[in-house]
Amino acid sequence: MPMPNGPQGERENYLNKEYGAISWLFTTDHKRIALLYLMSITFFFFIGGFFALLIRLELLTPVGDLVQADTYNKLFTMHGMVMVFFFLIPSIPAVLGNFLVPMMIGAKDLAFPRINLLSWYLYIIGGAMMLHCMLTGGVDTGWTFYTPFSTAFTNTKIVEAGLAIFVAGFSSILTGLNFVVTIHRMRAPGMTWSRLPLFIWAHYATSIIQILGTPVIAITIVLVAVERTLHLGIFDPRLGGDPLLFQHLFWFYSHPAVYIMILPSMGVVTEIFACFSRKRIFGYSFVALSSIAIAVFGFLVWAHHMFVAGISVYAALVFSLLSYAVAVPSAVKVFNWTATLYKGSIRYDAPMLYAFGFLGLFTIGGLTGLFLAALGIDVHVTDTYFVVAHFHYIMVGGALMGYLGGLHFWWPKISGRLYPEGWARLAALIVFLGFNLTFFPQFILGYMGMPRRYYQYPQEFQVLNVLSTAGATVLGVGYLLPMIYFLWSMRYGKPAPDNPWNAAGLEWQTSSPPTTFNFEHEPVVTWEAYNYEELDAPHKEEVPVAR
Amino acid sequence: MFDNFPLWPDRASSTAGNVDALYIFLLIVSGLMTLLIFAAVVYFAARYRRRPGVPAEQIEGSIPLELTWSIIPLGVFLVIFAWGAVVYFKSRTPPRDATEVYVVAKQWMWKLEHAEGQREINELHVPVGRDVKLIMTSQDVIHSFYVPAFRMKQDVLPGRYTVEWFRATKPGTYHLFCAEYCGTQHSGMIGSIIVMEPAQYEAWMSGGSTGPLSATGEKIFAELGCVTCHRADSQGRGPSLQGVFGKPVLLEDGRTVTADENYVRESILDPGAKVVNGFKPVMPTFQGLVSEEQLNALVAYVKSLSNAGSGGMKANAAAVAVPNPAPVKGSQVNQ
Numbered sequence: 001m002p003m004p005n006g007p008q009g010e011r012e013n014y015l016n017k018e019y020g021a022i023s024w025l026f027t028t029d030h031k032r033i034a035l036l037y038l039m040s041i042t043f044f045f046f047i048g049g050f051f052a053l054l055i056r057l058e059l060l061t062p063v064g065d066l067v068q069a070d071t072y073n074k075l076f077t078m079h080g081m082v083m084v085f086f087f088l089i090p091s092i093p094a095v096l097g098n099f100l101v102p103m104m105i106g107a108k109d110l111a112f113p114r115i116n117l118l119s120w121y122l123y124i125i126g127g128a129m130m131l132h133c134m135l136t137g138g139v140d141t142g143w144t145f146y147t148p149f150s151t152a153f154t155n156t157k158i159v160e161a162g163l164a165i166f167v168a169g170f171s172s173i174l175t176g177l178n179f180v181v182t183i184h185r186m187r188a189p190g191m192t193w194s195r196l197p198l199f200i201w202a203h204y205a206t207s208i209i210q211i212l213g214t215p216v217i218a219i220t221i222v223l224v225a226v227e228r229t230l231h232l233g234i235f236d237p238r239l240g241g242d243p244l245l246f247q248h249l250f251w252f253y254s255h256p257a258v259y260i261m262i263l264p265s266m267g268v269v270t271e272i273f274a275c276f277s278r279k280r281i282f283g284y285s286f287v288a289l290s291s292i293a294i295a296v297f298g299f300l301v302w303a304h305h306m307f308v309a310g311i312s313v314y315a316a317l318v319f320s321l322l323s324y325a326v327a328v329p330s331a332v333k334v335f336n337w338t339a340t341l342y343k344g345s346i347r348y349d350a351p352m353l354y355a356f357g358f359l360g361l362f363t364i365g366g367l368t369g370l371f372l373a374a375l376g377i378d379v380h381v382t383d384t385y386f387v388v389a390h391f392h393y394i395m396v397g398g399a400l401m402g403y404l405g406g407l408h409f410w411w412p413k414i415s416g417r418l419y420p421e422g423w424a425r426l427a428a429l430i431v432f433l434g435f436n437l438t439f440f441p442q443f444i445l446g447y448m449g450m451p452r453r454y455y456q457y458p459q460e461f462q463v464l465n466v467l468s469t470a471g472a473t474v475l476g477v478g479y480l481l482p483m484i485y486f487l488w489s490m491r492y493g494k495p496a497p498d499n500p501w502n503a504a505g506l507e508w509q510t511s512s513p514p515t516t517f518n519f520e521h522e523p524v525v526t527w528e529a530y531n532y533e534e535l536d537a538p539h540k541e542e543v544p545v546a547r
Numbered sequence: 548m549f550d551n552f553p554l555w556p557d558r559a560s561s562t563a564g565n566v567d568a569l570y571i572f573l574l575i576v577s578g579l580m581t582l583l584i585f586a587a588v589v590y591f592a593a594r595y596r597r598r599p600g601v602p603a604e605q606i607e608g609s610i611p612l613e614l615t616w617s618i619i620p621l622g623v624f625l626v627i628f629a630w631g632a633v634v635y636f637k638s639r640t641p642p643r644d645a646t647e648v649y650v651v652a653k654q655w656m657w658k659l660e661h662a663e664g665q666r667e668i669n670e671l672h673v674p675v676g677r678d679v680k681l682i683m684t685s686q687d688v689i690h691s692f693y694v695p696a697f698r699m700k701q702d703v704l705p706g707r708y709t710v711e712w713f714r715a716t717k718p719g720t721y722h723l724f725c726a727e728y729c730g731t732q733h734s735g736m737i738g739s740i741i742v743m744e745p746a747q748y749e750a751w752m753s754g755g756s757t758g759p760l761s762a763t764g765e766k767i768f769a770e771l772g773c774v775t776c777h778r779a780d781s782q783g784r785g786p787s788l789q790g791v792f793g794k795p796v797l798l799e800d801g802r803t804v805t806a807d808e809n810y811v812r813e814s815i816l817d818p819g820a821k822v823v824n825g826f827k828p829v830m831p832t833f834q835g836l837v838s839e840e841q842l843n844a845l846v847a848y849v850k851s852l853s854n855a856g857s858g859g860m861k862a863n864a865a866a867v868a869v870p871n872p873a874p875v876k877g878s879q880v881n882q
Contacts, residue, residue, distance in 0.1 A: 069731050142728045148705060149688040149730060153654070237706025243689060244704075277595070283608035308691065309702045310709045313639050317632055324624035328617055335616040336608075338584055341591035343604040348592075356588065363584050367577035374573065374627050376634025380566050380698040383691060383726040447570070448556050449695020451726045454734035458722065460551045533605045 013416065013513040028113035029516055034099035035414070036120050037090060042483070044086040044127060049479065051079035056438075056472040059465045064456045072455040073140040074156070080143030085165050086127055088399055089257060092264035093175055093210075094123070096406045097203050099414060101179055103507035103514065104197050106188025106523040111181040119174040126168030133160040142453060144254075147235035147246040151227040158228055162221040169214045172260075176210030179203050188506070190525035197505055197529045198281060201288040202267025205295035209256045209263075213299070217253035220246065247309055251302035259298040261395050262362075263291055265402025266333055269355040272409055273337050275503040276352035277344025280530035283336045290329035297326035307378045316375055323373035330366050334359065345536075349501075350424035354405030357432040361397025365390060368443065386446025389439045397435055404431070404482060411486065412500045416513040417493030423485045431478035437471025504530050559721055559742060560697035561714040562638045567698075569630050576623060638699065641712035645678035647850075649760065649843040652683065652690040652703045655732035657723065660840065662847060663752060664759045669738030671723065673715055674748035680712040682808055682846070686839050691727035694740050702727050708808045708846075715742040764848025767841050771833065785830060786823045792853035797824040811846050 014031045017023075024032060054075050058066040067075070098116065102109050110116050133139065139161045141150045150158050183204050187196075223234050224246070233239025235246040274281050281287055303311055303319040337359060346352070368390040371377050381387065411419050441464040450461045457465070499508040506523055507514075527534065558564060595603075648671065651658040659667045673679050683692055685705040692711065693700040696719075701711035725736035743751060757763065768774055776785035792811070795803045799822045804810055813820055815837065818830035837845070 064734075069734070073728075073731065073733070140730070144728075146689055146728070149728075153688050153730060237704070243706075278597075278603040280605055280607070282606060283613050286608065286613045307635075308700050309689075310704055310707070313636060316635065320631060321628055324621075324628050327624055328621050331620045332613065332617055334584060336613075338587050338591070339606075339608075339612070341588065341595065343606065344591070344595045345597045345601060345603040346592055346595050347597045356592070359588060360585065363581055367580060370577060370624065370627060371570070371573050374569060374631030374634075376566055376569050376631040376638065377573065378631075379635065379638060379700050380695070382700065383693070444554060448553070449693070449722065449724065451693060451724045451734075453728040456734050460553055463552045532603060536602050 011511060012515060013511060014516045015416065015513050017516055026117075028109070028117055030098050030102050030110050030113065030116055031414075031514065031516075033116050033120050034095050037094040037098060037123070040120075040124060040127065041087050041090055041095065044082050045479075046483075048079050048082035048087055049476065051075045051082065053472065053476060055079060056469040058455065059457070060469050062457050062459050062462050062465075069455045070140060073142075073453070074138040076453060077139050077142050078134055081139070081161065081165065082130065084143055084257070084395075085168050086123075086130060088261040088395055089172055090123060090168075090175075091261070091399065091403045092268060092406060093179070093203060093206055093260070094119075094171075096268065096403070096410060097179065097206075097264060098175070100410065100507055101182060101200065101203055102186065103510065103518050104200055104505055105183065105186060105191050106506050106519065106525065107182060107186035108517045108519070110178045111186055112178050115174050116178055119171040119178070122171035122174070123168055126164045126166075126171065129160065129164035129167060133157045133164055136160075144250060145224060145246075146250075147224065147227070147241075147243045148237070151224055151234075152236050152238070159225045162225055166218050166221045169218050172210050173214045176207035176214075179207040180211065183207075188523045188525055191506075192525075194285070195525055195528050196288075197267075198270040198284070198287050198291075199264075199267035202263045202270070202291045205291040206260050206263045208292075208295050209260050209298065213253045213256040213260075216249060217257075220249040220253070223249070244306070244310060247306050248303065251305045252299070255302040255305065256295075256298045258391070258394060259294055261399040262402075263294060265358065265399045265406075266291065268402040268406035268409070269337065269358045271503075271505070272351045272355040272405055273340050274530045274532065275409070275501050276349060276355070277341050277346045278532040278536055279340055279344045280528070280532065281336065282339035282342070283332075284529070286332055287336050290332045293329040294326060297322065297329070301326055304373055304378070305382075307375055308382055320373055320375050320378075324370070327366065327370060327373070334363055334366070348425075350419075350421060350428055351405045351409035351501075353425055353428035353432075354401050354408060357428060357435075358398055358401040358405060360432070361393050361401060361435065365393030365397055368393065380449075381446050383452055384446035385442040385450050385452055388452050389442035389446060392439045392442075397439070401431070404428075407482070407486070409501070410507070411489070412496030413507060413512050413514070415486075415490055415493070416496050417489045418496050418500065419482075419489045419493060420485050423481060427478055427481035427485075430474060430481065434471050434474030434476075434478045438468050438475050439471070441465075441467040441471075502535060504532055504535055556698075557696035557717070557719065557721060559715055559717040559719060560694075560699065561716055562634070563696065563698045563716075565634045565637065569627075569634055572630070573627060576627070639711075641680040641710060642678045645680035645712055646673075647680050647682060647847070648673075649840075649847070650681050650683040650692060650703065651686060651839045651843070652692070652725070652736075653686040654688065654730050655725070655736040657692075657725075657736070657738050658840070660760055660843060661752075662760050664757050664763070665752065666757075669723070670741060671738070672741045672743060672748065672751050674745045675715050675718050675742055676745070678712060678714045680710060682708050682710055682843070684708050684812075684839055684843075688729050689727050690725045690729050690736065693724045693726035694721055695724070696721035697740070700726055708812060710808070715740070718742045718744055760844050760847040761851035762848075764844035764846070764851075767837070767844055768848055771836070773845075776830070784826070786826055788849050788852050790853045792850045794853070796821075798822060799824050799826070808846050808850075811849050812842060815842060815845060 014029055058072055137157050139156045139158060140154055183200060226232050227234045233241040235241040235243050270281055301319060301323045304323045307316050372390060408424055445461055445464045450457055496512045498512050510518055647662045649660045657669050659671050683703040685703045690703040691700055692703055697713045699711055699713050701709050719742055721740045723738040723740050725733060776783045777788050779787060779789055781787035791806050794806055796806050797803050804821055816834045818832055819828045822828045
C-alpha cells in the first residue's frame with residue numbers, strides 16, 4: 001500500500017526511512033509492526049462484517065430464504081471466530097498498544113522487537129489457516145465449539161479452525177509477554193508506576209490475562225482435536241468423557257477474553273477524556289487498580305455462562321456472587337470518567353465523540369450484565385438474543401468504539417496527517433445511532449424468548465428483527481466511512497503538527513510521525529501523567545520537552 | 548408484519564411472575580443508573596464546554612466519593628444477587644409430588660413420555676395448576692429445553708439426567724424452543740406446550756396409553772434378567788431395590804450417595820462406578836443394550852418401588868386399570 005511521504009518533507013521518520021516490501025516484512029520497529037497489524041485486522045474486520053451483514057439479511061424474514069440452514073450456521077460461526085480471535089483480541093493491543101506502549105513510557109521499542117515481529121507472523125499464519133478453513137468448507141459449531149457436537153457430530157473443519165486459533169493464540173501470548181516485560185524494564189528515568197498513563201495500566205492488566213488465559217484455550221483446542229481424531233474420551237459421554245468439562249475450560253479463557261477486548265478500550269478512552277477535558281483523570285489510582293481488579297476477578301466468573309448447563313445450584317450461587325464483584329471496578333471506572341468531565345474544559349472533537357459513545361454503550365452493556373448475572377433472570381434470557389445484544393454492547397459498543405476513538409486520536413501521530421474532522425464526527429454519530437438501532441431491539445427479542453443461532457423464527461419476532469437489520473446497514477456505513485477517509489488522509493490530509501491536541505503524554509513530544517527510535521534523547525520524566533494544568537498554563541508556550 | 552407484534556412474553560407459569568418482578572426491578576434500577584450517568588455526562592459536557600480564558604479546574608480525586616460509588620453499587624448488586632438467587636432456587640427445586648414426564652432430545656426432535664405412558668413428539672400436554680417435573684436426557688448432543696412463557700430453561704445433556712419443573716397457570720399453547728445450538732435444524736427443533744384445563748386434560752389422558760411407564764419398566768426389568776439378582780426379598784446377589792429410590796445409599800468405599808435418577812442410570816450403564824456396601828461388583832454393564840427410552844422406563848420402575856419416588860407409585864396404581872394400548876399421540880413430526 002502507498003505510504004505517505006513525511007509531511008514535513010525531508011524530515012526522516014519511521015515511514016519514509018525505508019521503502020519496499022522487504023523493509024516492512026522484516027521490520028522490527030514496533031510502529032511498523034503496528035501498521036502491519038492495522039492492515040491485517042482491518043481485512044479480517046471486513047470479512048467478519050460481511051458475514052454479519054449476511055446474517056442480518058437472512059433474519060429479515062422469519063423463514064429461511066436467503067441461504068441454506070447449514071450455510072447460516074457457518075456464517076454465524078465464522079463471524080464469531082473471525083471477529084473474536086482475528087479482530088477484537090488483537091485490535092487495540094496489537095495496533096495501538098504496539099504503537100504506543102514504548103512511546104508512552106519513553107522507550108525506543110518493545111523489549112523483544114523480533115518476538116514482536118514473530119507474533120505478527122503467527123497471527124498471519126493463523127489467519128491464513130482460518131481463511132483456508134473458511135474457503136474449503138468452514139465450521140458450523142458456533143464460535144463456542146461445544147462438545148460433543150464439535151467432537152463427534154459435525155463433519156465440518158473443526159480441527160483446522162482450532163489449529164488456526166491455536167496459532168493465533170500464541171501471537172496474543174507473545175504480545176502480552178512483550179508488554180509486561182517492556183513496562184517493567186524499559187520505562188524512562190522518572191517514569192514511575194504512579195506516573196504511567198492509564199492506557200499503560202490497562203495494557204498491563206490485559207497482558208496478564210493474555211499470558212495466563214490463552215494457554216488454557218490452546219490446551220482445550222488440543223483436547224478437542226485429540227478426541228475428534230483419536231476418539232479418546234475427554235468430553236464425549238459415550239467415550240466416558242464429560243461435556244461440561246469442555247465448557248469450564250472454554251469459558252475459563254473465553255470470559256477473561258472479553259476483558260482482553262474491553263480493558264485496552266477503557267485505557268484508550270481514559271486518555272481521550274483527560275485530553276479533551278484538559279484534566280487529570282479523577283481518581284487516578286482507583287482507575288489504575290480497577291484494571292488490575294478486573295483482570296483478577298475476571299478469572300473467577302467463568303461459570304456464569306453455565307447457569308442452565310447442568311452445574312450445581314451452589315456453584316451457580318458462587319459464580320453469580322463473583323460476577324457482581326467484577327461489576328464494581330467497572331462501575332468505578334464509569335463514575336471516575338464522568339467525574340473527570342466535572343469542571344473540565346471540554347471539546348467535542350471526533351475522538352471525544354467516540355469516547356462519549358463508548359461511555360453510553362458500555363454503560364448499557366455493563367448494566368445488562370447485571371441482568372445476566374442474576375440467576376433467576378439468566379435462566380430465562382441466557383442463549384437468547386438478550387445475551388447477543390449484551391455482549392455486542394460490550395465488545396462492539398465498548399471495545400470497537402474505543403478502538404475507533406483511539407485510531408482518530410493517534411492518527412496524526414501514526415500517519416503524520418490530519419483526518420477530516422467533519423466526516424469523522426459524522427461517522428461517530430452514525431456508528432452510535434446505527435449501533436443502538438441494531439442491537440437495542442435484540443434485548444427485547446431476547447426477553448420475548450427468541451433463542452440465538454436461529455436460522456428461522458416465529459412470525460411475532462419479525463418487526464424487531466427488521467429494525468435490527470435496518471440498524472446494521474446504518475452501522476455498516478458508519479464503519480466504512482473512517483476506512484475511506486483514513487485512506488484518503490494518508491495522501492491528501494493536512495500534515496499533522498507534532499501535538500495537534502496539545503495532549504499530555506510522551507508520545508506527543510516526538511515528531512509526527514516519529515523517527516524509528518521514537519525519541520532523539522531518552523526522556524527524563526519529572527511530571528505526573530495528565531499534567532494538563534502545566535500544558536495549559538497561559539504563561540508557558542510549551543511544557544518541558546524531553547527531546 | 549405488524550398485526551402480531553407483542554413486546555412482552557406470555558406469563559404462564561408460577562415462576563414467570565417472580566422472574567418478571569425481578570426483571571422489572573432491574574429495569575428500574577438500571578434505568579435510574581443510566582439516567583444518572585447520562586444526565587451527568589450531558590450536563591458536564593454542556594456546562595463545561597471549552598471557553599477561552601476559562602481553564603479546567605484540576606481535581607485529584609476523592610476517597611470518600613470513590614468509597615461511596617463502590618459501596619452503594621455493591622450494596623445494590625448484593626440485593627439483586629440475593630433476589631436472583633431466591634428466584635433461581637425456587638425454580639430449581641421440584642416439588643416432591645410433581646407429575647413426572649421423561650424427555651429424550653435428539654437431533655432435531657423432542658420425544659416426551661408421561662409417567663402414565665402417553666407418548667408425544669414435539670408436543671407436551673399438561674394440565675393447568677399441576678406441578679410437572681421433566682427428567683431429561685439427550686441421545687446425541689447438548690440441547691436445551693426452553694419455554695419462554697414459563698421463563699424456564701435447562702440444558703439437556705447426553706449421558707445424564709437433568710431436571711426442571713414448572714406449574715402452568717394459564718391454558719394456551721406456548722413455544723418450546725431448543726436453546727442450545729445443536730446443528731443444522733437447531734431452529735427447527737421447536738414444539739408446543741399445550742396447557743389444558745384439568746377436565747380437558749383428563750379426557751386427553753384417557754386416550755392412548757401403552758400402560759404406565761413403570762409397568763413398561765417392570766417388563767424390561769424382567770426381560771433383561773435384572774430380577775434374578777435384584778430380588779425383592781434381599782436374598783439376591785444384588786441389593787434389593789424396594790424402597791431404595793430417594794434414600795441415601797452407603798457405598799463400598801464408605802461414601803454415601805442419594806439414589807436419584809442419575810444414580811440409578813449410572814448403576815445400569817456403569818455398574819462398577821458406585822457399588823453398594825456389602826455387594827460385589829459382579830453386575831455387567833447394560834451400555835448399548837438399552838435405549839434411552841428403556842432406561843427411562845427402568846428408572847420409573849425403580850422409582851415406583853419406593854414411596855419417595857412419588858409420581859411413579861400413584862401412576863402405577865392408577866394406570867394399571869388402563870389396558871388399551873394405542874399408537875403414539877400427537878406424533879406430528881416436525882419438518
